[in-house]
Amino acid sequence: NSQLKNKMDLTKDEFNIPNVILDPRTRTQYIKGKFLGKGGFARCYELTDVQTGQVFAGKVVPKSLLVKPHQREKMQQEVSIHQSLRHKHIVQFYSYFEDENNVYIVLELCRRRSLMELHRRRKTVTEPETRYFVKQIVDACAYLHEKRIIHRDLKLGNLFLNDQMEIKIGDFGLATRMENDNDRKRTLCGTPNYIAPEVINKKGHGYEVDIWSLGCVLFTLLLGKPPFETATLKDTYSKIRKNEYKIPENHISPESYSLIQRCLKHEPCERPTMRQIVNDPFFSGFTPATLPTSVCTVAPRFAIMPTS
Numbered sequence: 001n002s003q004l005k006n007k008m009d010l011t012k013d014e015f016n017i018p019n020v021i022l023d024p025r026t027r028t029q030y031i032k033g034k035f036l037g038k039g040g041f042a043r044c045y046e047l048t049d050v051q052t053g054q055v056f057a058g059k060v061v062p063k064s065l066l067v068k069p070h071q072r073e074k075m076q077q078e079v080s081i082h083q084s085l086r087h088k089h090i091v092q093f094y095s096y097f098e099d100e101n102n103v104y105i106v107l108e109l110c111r112r113r114s115l116m117e118l119h120r121r122r123k124t125v126t127e128p129e130t131r132y133f134v135k136q137i138v139d140a141c142a143y144l145h146e147k148r149i150i151h152r153d154l155k156l157g158n159l160f161l162n163d164q165m166e167i168k169i170g171d172f173g174l175a176t177r178m179e180n181d182n183d184r185k186r187t188l189c190g191t192p193n194y195i196a197p198e199v200i201n202k203k204g205h206g207y208e209v210d211i212w213s214l215g216c217v218l219f220t221l222l223l224g225k226p227p228f229e230t231a232t233l234k235d236t237y238s239k240i241r242k243n244e245y246k247i248p249e250n251h252i253s254p255e256s257y258s259l260i261q262r263c264l265k266h267e268p269c270e271r272p273t274m275r276q277i278v279n280d281p282f283f284s285g286f287t288p289a290t291l292p293t294s295v296c297t298v299a300p301r302f303a304i305m306p307t308s
């Protein structure tokens with residue numbers, strides 16, 4: 001509850017993080033750099049490897065917040081899943097270690113932050129840009145699902161961007177492993193941003209929740225706001241349960257309209273799989289091979305006029 005949270009909420013000095021952090025296993029020394037922001041229990045910083053000069057993104061979690069076995073298990077699960085992954089469009093996991101006060105997770109630095117900041121600045125994104133981003137997201141999610149991992153919290157803020165404007169999926173704090181492909185998860189501890197109806201109704205859920213979230217990401221990028229947004233969480237949950245959303249008159253291509261509708265099917269089994277989406281007609285439109293960093297602030301002008 002919020003009282004506990006506030007009491008537990010340490011001030012930044014209580015985090016007492018040394019300026020040089022040693023990873024005892026690899027004997028790597030990191031210099032603590034720029035504060036990047038807060039992520040869950042963590043304060044995040046740029047970490048520079050003294051030896052190589054390479055810069056990483058570090059999550060620092062005080063052990064005082066991991067006293068309850070449940071919190072520690074959740075962090076072990078996040079680390080165990082994330083360190084098993086290696087993909088061009090998934091945030092690279094480098095290291096995990098602790099000292100007497102904190103636990104440290106060393107991750108790939110994504111200097112252009114995430115699609116959240118881009119969306120806030122641009123509101124709507126063009127179809128070619130959306131095809132460019134969604135192609136990378138779908139490739140990475142198809143890889144995850146083939147490894148029997150569900151992310152369960154795909155949202156703009158977890159879709160990070162590096163200096164080459166490539167997508168890197170991060171934050172495996174709500175991810176889980178499926179025992180087999182017919183396994184159904186019954187619990188999810190935490191509140192995904194783009195939560196699927198079967199999770200709200202506690203009906204058991206599987207890979208399909210990531211397709212639902214992808215539909216919400218696609219909708220938000222093309223139309224400028226999430227499909228089920230309301231003033232309160234209760235009302236949003238009610239619209240999700242009733243599958244009540246409408247695609248405003250903004251002109252979006254029939255292929256985009258169709259993919260959104262299929263990803264947002266109320267019944268999980270009616271949604272396409274990530275493998276199927278890789279070959280969806282949605283991707284037949286012009287898709288740039290690269291994007292300039294200027295798209296963080298202004299819409300791109302492509303040399304050839306894409307049809308849609």
Ligand SMILES: CC[C@@H]1C(=O)N(C)c2cnc(-c3ccc[nH]3)nc2N1C1CCCC1
Nearest residue numbers: 036037038039044057091107109110111170
């Ligand atoms: C380290 C946590 C999280 C993250 O998971 N990554 C990969 C990341 C990478 N680069 C960055 C980053 C580089 C330059 C600015 N942010 N940030 C990342 N974050 C942010 C930090 C604050 C909230 C989430």
